[in-house]
Amino acid sequence: MAYFYSIRGWLEVEPENFASAIDVVKSLQESYPKDTQTGLYLQGWCWKEQPINWTHYLFYGADVTEDGLEFFENTLNKLIAKKLNLSGYFHAQGEDGERNFIYKVTDDNLWVEMGSILVVVT
Numbered sequence: 001m002a003y004f005y006s007i008r009g010w011l012e013v014e015p016e017n018f019a020s021a022i023d024v025v026k027s028l029q030e031s032y033p034k035d036t037q038t039g040l041y042l043q044g045w046c047w048k049e050q051p052i053n054w055t056h057y058l059f060y061g062a063d064v065t066e067d068g069l070e071f072f073e074n075t076l077n078k079l080i081a082k083k084l085n086l087s088g089y090f091h092a093q094g095e096d097g098e099r100n101f102i103y104k105v106t107d108d109n110l111w112v113e114m115g116s117i118l119v120v121v122t
Contacts, residue, residue: 003099005069007044008061009090011105017084018056022047024079025058041068042075060090073103073112080108091115 013021025045032039044062051057064072069092080086090103093115100115 002065004063004065004095005092005099005101006063006095007069007072007090007092008059009088009103010060011058011079011086011088013056013058014085015051015054015056017082017086018047018051018058020082021056021058021079021084021086024082025075028075028078037065037068038071041071058088069101073110076103076105076110080105080110083108 011021025042029039029042029045032042034040034043041062041064044060044064045058046061047056047058060072062068072090072092076090086105086108088103088105092101092103094100102111102113102115104111104113
């Protein structure tokens with residue numbers, strides 16, 4: 001039986017880099033049919049075209065398997081590789097609350113750590 005993680009979080013993207021970040025996500029979304037597991041997981045990315053004030057945010061929220069968690073991290077790395085000056089935070093909570101990961105992005109660097117945070121997911 002598959003083990004699931006609830007991933008939620010965001011990336012902050014400077015206005016001049018926002019289109020490039022969205023292009024990476026859209027390109028990945030177009031690369032995988034929506035009826036596949038990876039295609040489904042890629043639909044967890046969302047954004048608002050016009051910022052509220054000056055900062056653009058790229059959000060992610062989805063329940064994924066361990067393979068999906070790995071693909072999520074690979075997607076973050078593809079975005080970071082574009083050198084868009086990204087910063088952000090994501091929390092991946094295991095379905096039983098026992099396995100938690102924190103993904104911190106600061107100035108195009110990714111840190112992944114085991115988390116002890118337990119957030120009630122309903």
